[in-house]
Amino acid sequence: MSTVVLGYATYLPVHRLGPDSGLRTPRVVASFDENSTTLAVAAARSLLRRADPADVASVWLATTSPAYLDKTNASAVHAALGLAPDVFATDVVGSGRSTVGALRAASAQGGLVLAADVRVGRPGSSDERLGADAAGALLLGEGDGIADVLAQASVTDELLDRWRPPTSLVGAQWEERFGFERYADLVRRAAGEALDRAGLAEADHVVVASGNSAVVKRAGTLVKGARSTTTSPVGFSGAADLLVALGAVLDTAGPGETILLLSAVDGCDALVLRTTDRLPERRQPVPVRDQLAAGRPVPYTTYLSWRGLLERELPRRPEPDRPAGPPSLRAAAWKFGFAGARCTECGFVHLPPVPVCRGCGAVERMEAVPMAGARGTVATYTVDRLAFSPSPPVVDVVVDFEGGGRCSVEVADADPATVTVGTEVEMTFRSLFVAGGVHNYFWKARVVPAGAVSAEEDA
Amino acid sequence: MSSRGIADKVAIVGMGCTRFGELWDRSTDDLLVDAVGQAVASAGMRPDDVDAYWLGTLGSGQSGLTLSRPLGIDHKPVTRVENYCATGSEAFRNACYAVASGAYDRVMAVGVEKLKDSGFSGLLRSDPPADGTASELSLTAPAAFSLLDPAYTTRYGVDPGAMREAMTHVAWKNHVNGARNPRAQFRKEVSREAIENAPKVAGRLGVLDCSGVSDGSAAAIVVRAEDAHLYTDRPVYVKALALAAGPMRGGMDPGYDFTTFPEVVRSAQDAYAQAGITDPARELSLAEVHDCFTPTELVLMEDLGFTERGQAWKDSLAGDFDADGRLPVNVDGGLKSFGHPVGASGLRMLFEAWLQLRGEAGERQLPDPHHALTHNLGGRPGGCVSFVSVVGNEAG
Numbered sequence: 001m002s003t004v005v006l007g008y009a010t011y012l013p014v015h016r017l018g019p020d021s022g023l024r025t026p027r028v029v030a031s032f033d034e035n036s037t038t039l040a041v042a043a044a045r046s047l048l049r050r051a052d053p054a055d056v057a058s059v060w061l062a063t064t065s066p067a068y069l070d071k072t073n074a075s076a077v078h079a080a081l082g083l084a085p086d087v088f089a090t091d092v093v094g095s096g097r098s099t100v101g102a103l104r105a106a107s108a109q110g111g112l113v114l115a116a117d118v119r120v121g122r123p124g125s126s127d128e129r130l131g132a133d134a135a136g137a138l139l140l141g142e143g144d145g146i147a148d149v150l151a152q153a154s155v156t157d158e159l160l161d162r163w164r165p166p167t168s169l170v171g172a173q174w175e176e177r178f179g180f181e182r183y184a185d186l187v188r189r190a191a192g193e194a195l196d197r198a199g200l201a202e203a204d205h206v207v208v209a210s211g212n213s214a215v216v217k218r219a220g221t222l223v224k225g226a227r228s229t230t231t232s233p234v235g236f237s238g239a240a241d242l243l244v245a246l247g248a249v250l251d252t253a254g255p256g257e258t259i260l261l262l263s264a265v266d267g268c269d270a271l272v273l274r275t276t277d278r279l280p281e282r283r284q285p286v287p288v289r290d291q292l293a294a295g296r297p298v299p300y301t302t303y304l305s306w307r308g309l310l311e312r313e314l315p316r317r318p319e320p321d322r323p324a325g326p327p328s329l330r331a332a333a334w335k336f337g338f339a340g341a342r343c344t345e346c347g348f349v350h351l352p353p354v355p356v357c358r359g360c361g362a363v364e365r366m367e368a369v370p371m372a373g374a375r376g377t378v379a380t381y382t383v384d385r386l387a388f389s390p391s392p393p394v395v396d397v398v399v400d401f402e403g404g405g406r407c408s409v410e411v412a413d414a415d416p417a418t419v420t421v422g423t424e425v426e427m428t429f430r431s432l433f434v435a436g437g438v439h440n441y442f443w444k445a446r447v448v449p450a451g452a453v454s455a456e457e458d459a
Numbered sequence: 460m461s462s463r464g465i466a467d468k469v470a471i472v473g474m475g476c477t478r479f480g481e482l483w484d485r486s487t488d489d490l491l492v493d494a495v496g497q498a499v500a501s502a503g504m505r506p507d508d509v510d511a512y513w514l515g516t517l518g519s520g521q522s523g524l525t526l527s528r529p530l531g532i533d534h535k536p537v538t539r540v541e542n543y544c545a546t547g548s549e550a551f552r553n554a555c556y557a558v559a560s561g562a563y564d565r566v567m568a569v570g571v572e573k574l575k576d577s578g579f580s581g582l583l584r585s586d587p588p589a590d591g592t593a594s595e596l597s598l599t600a601p602a603a604f605s606l607l608d609p610a611y612t613t614r615y616g617v618d619p620g621a622m623r624e625a626m627t628h629v630a631w632k633n634h635v636n637g638a639r640n641p642r643a644q645f646r647k648e649v650s651r652e653a654i655e656n657a658p659k660v661a662g663r664l665g666v667l668d669c670s671g672v673s674d675g676s677a678a679a680i681v682v683r684a685e686d687a688h689l690y691t692d693r694p695v696y697v698k699a700l701a702l703a704a705g706p707m708r709g710g711m712d713p714g715y716d717f718t719t720f721p722e723v724v725r726s727a728q729d730a731y732a733q734a735g736i737t738d739p740a741r742e743l744s745l746a747e748v749h750d751c752f753t754p755t756e757l758v759l760m761e762d763l764g765f766t767e768r769g770q771a772w773k774d775s776l777a778g779d780f781d782a783d784g785r786l787p788v789n790v791d792g793g794l795k796s797f798g799h800p801v802g803a804s805g806l807r808m809l810f811e812a813w814l815q816l817r818g819e820a821g822e823r824q825l826p827d828p829h830h831a832l833t834h835n836l837g838g839r840p841g842g843c844v845s846f847v848s849v850v851g852n853e854a855g
Contacts, residue, residue, distance in 0.1 A: 316580040317599070323591030331590040350711055352592065358708045380610040380717050382662035384602035386581060396598045398606065400713040408594035408710055408841075421613050432591065440591040 003107050004145025005273065006055055009047035009284045010247035010291065011039055011116075011135040012234060014413045018297035023129055026295060028234050030118045030133035031413055032306040032391040033430040035439065036063040037073045039116035039135035039240075041080045041429040045372075047112075047137040048081065050282055055141045056081070058111035059089035060102035062239040065118045066093050067431070067439050069166075076441055077114060079336030080429045082370060095162075096211060096265035099239045100154070103138070103271065107149050110141035117238030120169050120307050127170065130213055132235035136243025146250070146279040149271065150258070151197035155190045156267040157182065162211045169308070173211070180214035184222055186268040187215070191223045191260060194270035202226050203260035203272065205249050209242040210264035223262065234292055244288065251287035255279050294449070296415070306391060317388040322436030333368060338427055338443045340405050341366035349405035369405075371427070372443065376401040378423040383416050390433060397445050399425055412444035424448045464733030465559040466698045467854045471679050472690035473502025476810040479675035479798035480644040487519045487573040488529035494676035494803075495530060495569060502680045502690045506530065509680065510563040512537040515550030515570040516802035518585060526569060541802075543837025544751065545702070546570060548805030548846035551679055552700045558681050570807075571676040572800035581672060582801065594710070595839075601669055603839035604752040605662030610717035611754065615769035623655065623663060625772035626753035630654045630667050630795055632781050633750060637792025639823045644671040644798030668753040673798030677806035679813075684854055693817040698830070699733035699849040701726040707842030715841065722845035723762035723836065730832070730847035731764070739764045740786055743849075744828030745815055747808035749836040750793040756780075760788070763834060763847070782823065790815070790823050805846060808833035816852040829853065 013034055016026035030039060040061050048056070059081075061074035074089035083089070092098040092105075099115040106113045116135035121127025140149075161179035164171030173179070187208070195203065206225035209232060210216055216236065220229045232245040242263050249259055253275050261271040286294075304310035323335075333339040334352045341353030344367050348359030351371060355364050376399035384394040395414035400406050411419060412428050425445035432440040475497025477490050485493075499506050514526040514537060523537025542549040547570030554568035577583055581599060595603075612622045631651055637643035649667060657665030680690075687694035703726040709715035727739070736742045748763065750756035760771035765786055766779070774780065780788035791797050791811035794804060812831035814820040835846040 316578070318577075318579055318583060320591075320596055321586070321588070324588035327588060327590040331592065335590050335592050348712075354711075358706060358711055379713065380606045380613075382598075382602045382605040382609075383659075384597070384599055384605075384661045386599045386601055386660050387597050389597070394597050394602070396594070396602055398710075398717070404713070406711050406713045406715075408598060410597050421609055432597065442592045 002142055003110050003140045003149065004143065005147040005149065006139040006141050006143060006145050007047045007051040007282060008146070008247050008250050009043050009137045010244050010288050011043035011046060012291040012295070013039070013133055014295055015298040015303070016295035017300060017303055021300035021303070022124070027129065028132040028134060028292070028295065029298065029303055033412060033432060033444070034118070035067045035431055036065045036116040036118055037067045037076050038429050038431055039118070039133065040077050040114040043116065043135035043137035044077060044081055044112060044114055046284060047139055051139055053081065053083065055139065055143065056083055056087060056112045057109060057141055058087060058106065059083065060092055060106055060111055060113050061090070062092045062099040062102045062113065062115040063117050064093070064095055064238040066091060076336060079332055082337045082339065096209060096239055096241055096263055097269065099242050100263050100269040104152070106140040113138045113140065113243070115240040115243045117240045119236065119238050122170050123304065123309060125170070126213060130235050132232070132237040134234055134237035134240045134244050136240050136247055138243055138246070144278055145276060146282050147259070147273040147275045150274055151194050151272040152270060153190050153193035153197060154267065154269045155186050157186055159266055176212055176214040179212040180218065183210065183212055183215045183264045183268065187222045187262055187264050190268035190270040191262055194260065194272050198272040200258060200272065204257040205230070205253055205259045206262065207245045207249055207259060208262045208264065209245050211236055212264065215264050223260065225260065227257065233288055247284065248288040250279065251283055251289065253279065302391065315386050315388060315392055317386060320388060320433055320435050322438040323440045335442055337370070338372040339368045340371045342369040347404065349401070351405045351407035371401060371405060374401045374403060375424060375426050375448065376445070378419060378421055378425060379406065380421060381419050395419055397425065399445050410444045412446045418447050462701065462729055462733065464699055465555060466733055467684050467696050468559045469555045469681050470684045470687035470694035470696045471809070471813060471850070472682050472687050472694050473498045473504065473680035474678065474810050474813045475501060476642055476677040476807055477675050478642045479671070479673045479800055479807070481575045482674040483575065485674065487571055490573065490674060490676035491526060491529050491569060491571050494571070494678040495567065498567060498678035498680050504565070504680065504690065509565050509567045511535060511557060511566045513550040513554040513566070513568045514539045515541070515546040515568070515805070516572060517541055517543065517546050518583065519571055519573045519802065542844050544749065544801050545805055545835040545837040545844050545846045546802040547677065547807070548833065548835040548848065549702070551806060551809060552702060552846065554681050555697055555700055558683055564686065565680060565682050567678055567680050568806060569676065569678040570803035570805060572802040573674045574672050574800060575674050599661060600839065601664050601752055602661035604755050605664045606717050606840055607754040607758055608663055611758065614716055614718045617772055622772055625757055625775045626668060627651050627654045628775050629750060629753040629756045633789050633793040633795035636782055636790050636823065637796025640792050640797060643792040643796050644673045645792070645796045664752055670751045670794035671796065671798035673800050675798060675800035675803045675807070677803045677810050679806055679809055693852065695813050695816050695850050695852060696854050697848065698851050699730035699847070701729035701733065701847045702844065703729070704844045705838070705842050709841030717840050719758060720762050720836065720840065720843060720845060722843050723759060723834065726845040726847045727763050730849055734849040736849065739832065740766070743786060743830050743832050745787045745790055745812070745825055746832040746834065747791065747793070747811050748788055748834040750789055750795050751799065751836070756788065759834060763832070787825055790825065805833065805835040808835060809848070809850065812850050816850065
């Protein structure tokens with residue numbers, strides 16, 4: 001196994017459930033326009049700012065909350081990242097084990113592992129309280145990595161601990177002590193096996209991911225790391241849990257340290273990594289801890305309406321039509337990749353692409369220009385209280401991009417008070433609405449927080 | 460612009476206009492029969508005298524059958540046209556050209572819209588299947604026009620409070636005017652406080668900054684200018700008809716600042732050239748303009764050349780465009796208070812010009828008007844179609 005870990009990133013949505021939901025600690029929740037696919041795109045884009053997209057040999061999207069079935073979700077991620085057509089992309093759907101499956105595949109042949117989930121619990125449930133919506137990304141391939149893969153081991157067990165019918169929004173679990181007792185043995189077995197194979201007596205850091213809250217709570221009693229034993233600091237995020245927990249360790253681990261990654265889901269899977277000297281300079285710019293702290297509260301009733309757990313009155317406007325297949329395919333580079341068209345005669349940038357130049361009238365003299373990474377400023381803006389939206393009101397901005405180009409888009413995670421003429425924005429991939437079962441994927445602007453690390457500086 | 464125009468070649472000899480409003484008890488057919496009947500009667504014609512029809516409607520029917528069926532038109536040409544909110548003007552423009560070409564002697568332009576059967580607020584869109592990325596999908600019309608407000612205050616350094624007062628004045632003035640119009644949707648004055656405190660719709664635009672969503676119909680009969688006196692002693696002559704469809708550059712061009720409609724500037728230049736007008740603010744007696752939202756009317760005052768750039772808000776507040784101001788604008792109440800049944804609105808504007816130029820405007824009558832402008836716009840800042848006409852009560 002010659003692959004190494006080339007990079008990592010995590011993405012936490014900005015919204016938090018606060019005291020009005022009855023929770024003592026803030027719960028990370030995805031916005032109404034986010035789903036597992038858009039969360040995965042956000043984590044992947046963060047990672048690829050510090051890595052070479054040419055190193056992405058394949059894409060593996062692990063989730064327990066796929067936006068589609070019968071249709072690959074990783075293909076939308078692939079399109080949003082602007083990857084070459086010959087890059088394989090697939091979903092690995094079902095449980096936290098799917099993430100391990102993706103890791104095994106990518107560590108064998110190189111690939112971008114994305115794990116993302118929107119975890120929904122009934123109001124007042126432990127899944128609502130202890131869960132999180134999040135995404136993680138891990139890039140494996142050949143070359144100079146931030147960590148080497150030393151060993152792996154797995155134990156499989158048929159165990160009724162957590163389950164959810166495919167048609168249900170919320171899941172169920174057996175008494176957690178039942179699962180804990182079983183998992184305690186499985187975790188020790190897998191950990192011992194993996195450490196043996198790596199030739200280690202113990203690891204510096206032990207990371208435990210599990211949907212069983214007792215395993216999480218008592219992780220330190222199962223396997224101890226010499227320096228740390230941790231679980232995800234943000235709450236259980238389903239398929240993303242393992243990568244979020246690993247990300248938090250990679251945020252702080254030193255070079256040359258070993259990490260034992262344990263996923264206790266229907267058995268236990270163990271992976272042993274050793275960090276390299278390159279880790280410190282290639283950490284994600286905003287660590288998980290700071291991503292967690294940067295959230296802001298969303299009213300509980302708003303959140304419940306986002307998840308369909310509370311039906312609210314909407315503006316008296318018709319629901320939009322579903323996006324149509326053929327036009328979406330023809331416009332794929334624009335719709336999914338936010339690629340504009342630059343006139344090769346005069347340089348005018350068109351968003352969206354058009355055949356005839358608005359600057360000089362040249363006909364079909366366009367080249368694609370990637371704009372997803374560009375920053376822009378707000379030329380003018382408005383708050384639309386009439387427009388149909390799953391979460392009114394809609395904040396709209398006209399964005400002028402650095403290097404040319406203008407378009408009108410919605411603002412994601414909008415706080416109207418922070419938007420004015422001149423506000424700096426960046427683009428983010430979202431689902432504008434769902435109509436006829438079709439996710440209307442497109443890009444929105446997001447206000448760049450004051451003092452944030454810019455994508456460019458970051459690169 | 461290179462249009463030659465058809466100044467003084469055709470004249471309006473009859474018009475009709477229904478009451479506008481939430482007419483729950485009247486169908487599209489009822490409205491058409493009403494407006495057409497008024498127009499035919501005012502020209503002293505029989506329905507069979509009309510040789511060809513142009514019907515403008517955005518969404519209240521398709522094809523010429525929408526008119527021929529309720530009227531029982533006997534195998535005559537009926538063309539249905541659509542050009543967003545400038546649909547009624549477009550029906551009129553093409554009807555005029557048909558007469559000017561010599562193809563027909565007597566034609567009718569009819570506009571109709573039945574908006575209030577949908578159960579929704581505002582206008583509905585009927586877009587072809589698409590990729591779901593068009594900003595029009597999420598940005599409603601009031602939101603699109605509300606972009607003018609912060610752009611204008613930023614460009615000209617206008618205090619937002621003063622801008623708000625100017626927008627309020629537009630709504631207040633048009634309600635004062637509409638209160639004196641028996642056909643208007645809203646026939647009452649509204650206080651400035653009520654306008655400013657109305658529930659917000661988009662940006663700083665409240666409900667009372669928006670035009671009335673309504674049902675209605677209007678119609679005009681056009682004949683050759685030399686035949687006009689066969690039908691009426693007071694024909695209204697068509698001096699200019701101009702239309703500009705923008706390339707929708709503004710939405711893509713950082714050089715566009717959302718304080719003007721280039722389409723309006725171009726169509727106005729064309730119309731003034733056709734009509735031989737060099738100083739519109741002085742040569743026009745009144746203007747009916749597309750006040751879909753209050754900041755639109757302010758910007759139009761500049762684009763139509765009624766005032767200098769950056770001055771419309773001041774002139775408006777000074778009462779320049781009030782009924783007793785230097786150039787009365789929307790003396791019939793405008794879209795704001797007369798209402799905006801889309802396909803009918805362009806013809807409704809002409810109807811007020813018709814009444815005023817014939818001295819039939821009742822308590823709204825202006826002293827001795829001779830030239831009127833109508834301006835009708837479809838689309839939004841950044842990309843629209845703009846229509847401008849000039850009509851007068853004397854040939855030559």
